[in-house]
Amino acid sequence: MPLADMPAMVLTPARVSQPQSEAPASVTVIDRNLIEASGARELYEVLKLVPGMTAIKVDGNVPTVAYHGTQARDSRRMLVLLDGRSQYQPGLSRVNWNDMPVDIRDVERIEVTRGPAAAAYGANAFTAVVNIITRDPRDISKHTVSVRGGNNGILDGRAAAVGHGDNTAWRASVSRRADDGYDEPFEGETRPDRKRIETLNTEWVWESDSHNTFALQVGGSQSRLERQQESGVADIGRYTREPVQKGERAFLGLEWQHVFSATHQLKISTYGQYNKEVTDFGVCYLDPFTGQQGPGGALLFSQELRELYSQNGGDTAATFAAVPTSGPVLSRYGSLQGVAGVNFCADSELDLQEERYDLEVQDTWQINDRMRLVSGANVRHDRVSSQAYLSGTEDNVSYRLFGNLAVDVLSPLTLNLGGYWERDQINGEHFSPRGGVSWRVAPGHTLRYVYSRAVRTPDIYEDQAITNIQALDMSEPFASNPEALLGWSPSYFFITQSSPGTLKPEKIRSEEIGYYGQFRFLELDVRYFQEELTDLLSHALNPFEFEPNNEGWVKHQGTEAQLTFRPTVNHLLRLTGAHIHTHTNKKTETRIAARDSGSALWAWQLASQWGVSTAYYFANDYNDYRYERADLQIRFRHRAGPAELEWRAVIQHALNKEPIVFEENQYQEDRMWLELEMKI
Amino acid sequence: MRQGRDWLIALLLVLAPSSLFAQTPPLAVYVEGAQGHFRSGFIQALQAAGQPLVLVASEQDSDMLIALGDEAFSRALEQGKPVLGVFVSRALAEKVERKGCHCAAIWAGVALDDQLAMLEVMMPLARKVGVVLGPNSAWSQGALQDYSGRLSLFPMLVSPENELGDLLRETLPELDVLLLPVDEDLFGPAAAKLILLTSYRLRRPVFGPEQSYVQAGSVASLYASGGDLVAEALVHLESFRQRKRFRRSGFVHTPSVIVNEHVAGSFDMRYSNTEALRDAQEMLP
Numbered sequence: 001m002p003l004a005d006m007p008a009m010v011l012t013p014a015r016v017s018q019p020q021s022e023a024p025a026s027v028t029v030i031d032r033n034l035i036e037a038s039g040a041r042e043l044y045e046v047l048k049l050v051p052g053m054t055a056i057k058v059d060g061n062v063p064t065v066a067y068h069g070t071q072a073r074d075s076r077r078m079l080v081l082l083d084g085r086s087q088y089q090p091g092l093s094r095v096n097w098n099d100m101p102v103d104i105r106d107v108e109r110i111e112v113t114r115g116p117a118a119a120a121y122g123a124n125a126f127t128a129v130v131n132i133i134t135r136d137p138r139d140i141s142k143h144t145v146s147v148r149g150g151n152n153g154i155l156d157g158r159a160a161a162v163g164h165g166d167n168t169a170w171r172a173s174v175s176r177r178a179d180d181g182y183d184e185p186f187e188g189e190t191r192p193d194r195k196r197i198e199t200l201n202t203e204w205v206w207e208s209d210s211h212n213t214f215a216l217q218v219g220g221s222q223s224r225l226e227r228q229q230e231s232g233v234a235d236i237g238r239y240t241r242e243p244v245q246k247g248e249r250a251f252l253g254l255e256w257q258h259v260f261s262a263t264h265q266l267k268i269s270t271y272g273q274y275n276k277e278v279t280d281f282g283v284c285y286l287d288p289f290t291g292q293q294g295p296g297g298a299l300l301f302s303q304e305l306r307e308l309y310s311q312n313g314g315d316t317a318a319t320f321a322a323v324p325t326s327g328p329v330l331s332r333y334g335s336l337q338g339v340a341g342v343n344f345c346a347d348s349e350l351d352l353q354e355e356r357y358d359l360e361v362q363d364t365w366q367i368n369d370r371m372r373l374v375s376g377a378n379v380r381h382d383r384v385s386s387q388a389y390l391s392g393t394e395d396n397v398s399y400r401l402f403g404n405l406a407v408d409v410l411s412p413l414t415l416n417l418g419g420y421w422e423r424d425q426i427n428g429e430h431f432s433p434r435g436g437v438s439w440r441v442a443p444g445h446t447l448r449y450v451y452s453r454a455v456r457t458p459d460i461y462e463d464q465a466i467t468n469i470q471a472l473d474m475s476e477p478f479a480s481n482p483e484a485l486l487g488w489s490p491s492y493f494f495i496t497q498s499s500p501g502t503l504k505p506e507k508i509r510s511e512e513i514g515y516y517g518q519f520r521f522l523e524l525d526v527r528y529f530q531e532e533l534t535d536l537l538s539h540a541l542n543p544f545e546f547e548p549n550n551e552g553w554v555k556h557q558g559t560e561a562q563l564t565f566r567p568t569v570n571h572l573l574r575l576t577g578a579h580i581h582t583h584t585n586k587k588t589e590t591r592i593a594a595r596d597s598g599s600a601l602w603a604w605q606l607a608s609q610w611g612v613s614t615a616y617y618f619a620n621d622y623n624d625y626r627y628e629r630a631d632l633q634i635r636f637r638h639r640a641g642p643a644e645l646e647w648r649a650v651i652q653h654a655l656n657k658e659p660i661v662f663e664e665n666q667y668q669e670d671r672m673w674l675e676l677e678m679k680i
Numbered sequence: 681m682r683q684g685r686d687w688l689i690a691l692l693l694v695l696a697p698s699s700l701f702a703q704t705p706p707l708a709v710y711v712e713g714a715q716g717h718f719r720s721g722f723i724q725a726l727q728a729a730g731q732p733l734v735l736v737a738s739e740q741d742s743d744m745l746i747a748l749g750d751e752a753f754s755r756a757l758e759q760g761k762p763v764l765g766v767f768v769s770r771a772l773a774e775k776v777e778r779k780g781c782h783c784a785a786i787w788a789g790v791a792l793d794d795q796l797a798m799l800e801v802m803m804p805l806a807r808k809v810g811v812v813l814g815p816n817s818a819w820s821q822g823a824l825q826d827y828s829g830r831l832s833l834f835p836m837l838v839s840p841e842n843e844l845g846d847l848l849r850e851t852l853p854e855l856d857v858l859l860l861p862v863d864e865d866l867f868g869p870a871a872a873k874l875i876l877l878t879s880y881r882l883r884r885p886v887f888g889p890e891q892s893y894v895q896a897g898s899v900a901s902l903y904a905s906g907g908d909l910v911a912e913a914l915v916h917l918e919s920f921r922q923r924k925r926f927r928r929s930g931f932v933h934t935p936s937v938i939v940n941e942h943v944a945g946s947f948d949m950r951y952s953n954t955e956a957l958r959d960a961q962e963m964l965p
Contacts, residue, residue, distance in 0.1 A: 019948035031883075032853060109883075136881050141849040164845075444804065444948075518948065520804045569807040569832035 150673025
């Protein structure tokens with residue numbers, strides 16, 4: 001049997017197919033059955049089933065998913081792969097779960113490697129790797145249409161088609177999902193956090209002969225998200241148009257697998273990704289002297305104030321303190337007062353375009369009965385364009401070499417050694433090593449020790465930021481004559497931030513001792529770990545707050561466990577838990593660092609047509625707020641002519657009235673929805 | 681005293697037939713089957729067994745026929761002599777037995793319960809077992825219903841309307857493991873590729889149906905080896921020689937085990953070696 005066809009319990013930890021007991025990491029596998037049992041609407045939600053993982057909506061409708069979470073809006077320390085394509089975006093170091101071009105029902109399984117895995121995937125596989133694997137078209141036989149509607153503005157739909165030829169198979173799905181976000185009014189107003197997302201995900205597979213398989217993947221997404229007002233902007237103006245973020249994504253991926261022999265195979269994969277995000281908003285700015293709306297608000301976009309800001313070393317407070325003694329600024333302010341009876345209003349946008357081109361060659365070789373080697377090379381070109389964040393376009397080309405060797409040293413002992421070398425234009429050279437030993441103490445029972453190091457390299461924004469927020473569509477008369485009234489055209493907000501370009505990569509060093517065991521109808525994984533994160537960029541880096549330094553550090557120490565128990569054929573019980581002590585020198589790094597967290601999921605197949613599942617999630621705490629939620633799902637399946645129908649009713653019930661991380665994130669009502677899926 | 685003598689006479693009458701059989705001449709047996717290594721090896725093993733048998737060169741000189749495989753079995757039945765079929769499909773054997781043949785058969789394959797017992801040892805987490813069945817499979821749907829062990833069996837019936845590929849795609853994701861019976865019609869090379877590749881992609885291990893599948897990539901199987909078939913045939917022959925009638929048809933009672941260590945290892949199965957596996961299997965209720 002060729003290596004390519006070998007079954008693999010886990011693929012992710014070391015890029016080599018290997019049984020979970022021999023993997024050099026703790027692994028959580030969430031397969032399609034578990035995804036369906038969870039009742040989750042959105043992909044990020046199922047990651048609540050991973051011990052130590054935070055998966056919550058922190059910023060209104062924007063999820064934060066983080067393993068051993070630290071900062072509240074932090075999804076930059078974990079790598080996410082979608083069918084091998086990195087979803088870690090180069091511009092602003094983040095994973096955008098909303099715009100990921102895949103629907104939860106396209107997913108076959110998710111493998112989460114808990115712990116650093118940069119030795120296999122390079123920089124930014126920092127705390128964990130989430131590997132999302134979509135359904136293979138060869139394993140789908142029916143077309144599907146589904147609709148879902150519920151309270152809280154939930155309105156989703158999906159259509160998927162599949163086809164098979166002699167040696168080919170394809171699938172395509174389009175989906176839409178929308179909801180109104182948190183429904184509890186905050187300070188008397190409804191939260192602006194509606195969202196609407198459409199995705200397209202297709203795959204075509206061709207087995208040209210027994211040695212060669214080709215795959216083509218094409219897809220994309222578009223989104224519209226209401227965003228909350230930026231507090232820095234709200235302090236100096238009145239929003240006339242609420243911020244709305246519009247996103248577009250497209251990708252094209254190609255893969256060729258060639259089987260040389262039963263023990264040797266080659267995989268060449270390449271992909272291109274395009275991502276565009278624009279958040280636009282309109283504001284009437286306040287006169288900095290009077291605090292009222294008026295023409296004086298235009299001073300904030302004047303050339304003179306920008307120059308004064310620069311003269312004061314980018315210190316906003318010092319700039320305003322110097323205004324009374326600045327002749328040019330006072331002169332400009334005086335001339336603005338001559339424009340009587342109008343307010344200065346302008347639209348602005350935070351824009352970002354990211355492109356990535358990636359080519360990778362991977363060779364998998366079973367050297368002999370005791371040794372397996374995965375090695376390869378990768379070249380990647382990232383390009384980011386942004387007027388608001390970079391004032392232009394920046395490129396980063398990186399080159400990588402990697403290798404992971406698994407050796408059965410003695411019959412019960414497996415040694416995993418891996419390393420990843422990379423060099424990029426921004427961060428120079430790095431090497432991330434990992435070593436692991438698995439000792440099979442008895443059939444079905446394995447102890448492991450893993451040591452690993454990883455880096456998170458500063459992203460293009462962190463390294464090259466030159467922020468410039470431009471005044472667009474200004475109110476009259478400013479729009480007609482910006483040079484005369486503001487001193488320059490185009491006109492920018494006076495605050496600008498520049499990265500020093502000297503930031504170092506964040507580092508992590510991790511050690512773990514783990515146990516993986518199988519008993520009758522029961523599977524258990526336990527992990528004790530210590531992690532040291534150093535050189536962290538812990539402070540805010542946005543156009544209003546910008547403190548670039550590597551002063552942060554975090555130490556995690558704790559235990560995690562996951563247990564799967566199937567007492568009878570119709571019952572599945574899955575428990576996870578994590579107890580983590582977090583120490584840090586920066587308060588912001590503890591926002592979502594819960595001391596205790598866990599989940600319990602119970603699925604019961606009542607009869608061939610009826611199924612019930614219920615889940616409980618808790619975290620104690622996120623930003624001093626305890627998180628507790630219980631879900632219930634009832635499923636009913638029946639035939640209607642040639643079609644198979646499945647009805648699902650889901651209710652998600654918050655077990656307390658605590659907000660989620662921040663006080664504005666609250667649900668007033670339980671979320672509930674009804675779904676109908678038809679397969680034909 | 682008279683009563684005691686009557687009892688002794690009765691006992692002698694009961695024992696007499698067996699003592700008479702002990703003096704019956706050896707069976708003259710002809711082995712019907714395609715010329716080849718299997719037939720010659722089978723004949724050699726019978727000769728080496730030291731049983732009171734005479735292997736004759738033609739059907740006419742024989743007391744009974746041993747037929748190796750379905751074709752030989754069908755041919756042998758036309759000779760009008762008692763026939764013991766070896767490695768014969770269960771469906772064929774039951775069909776001719778219903779018609780009243782003077783025959784019996786050692787069915788191709790192994791007993792369902794035996795395969796399941798091995799599966800249980802190797803996969804303690806498994807609960808839902810899909811069993812692919814066709815019209816000529818070694819196990820019937822009834823056999824699945826008769827199973828009373830801890831596992832839940834899900835028959836996957838292949839028919840012209842229910843094509844194997846669609847059946848696998850639809851059913852396999854909800855199962856833990858797939859079990860295949862011996863069925864020459866159903867599990868040819870193309871089907872083997874389809875089953876194994878589909879199951880690997882969906883990460884569901886396949887057990888059975890015999891050693892060639894295991895060599896191709898199924899996890900493990902009990903199977904009737906040449907030696908197992910010879911040993912089972914000798915039991916049948918001795919029974920026939922002594923009683924002039926066949927034992928009931930069935931699978932071999934002590935099958936062999938084959939495990940694909942690479943595949944078993946990939947699925948993290950509890951397995952150290954085949955001997956340990958056999959021991960563990962015998963411990964099962």
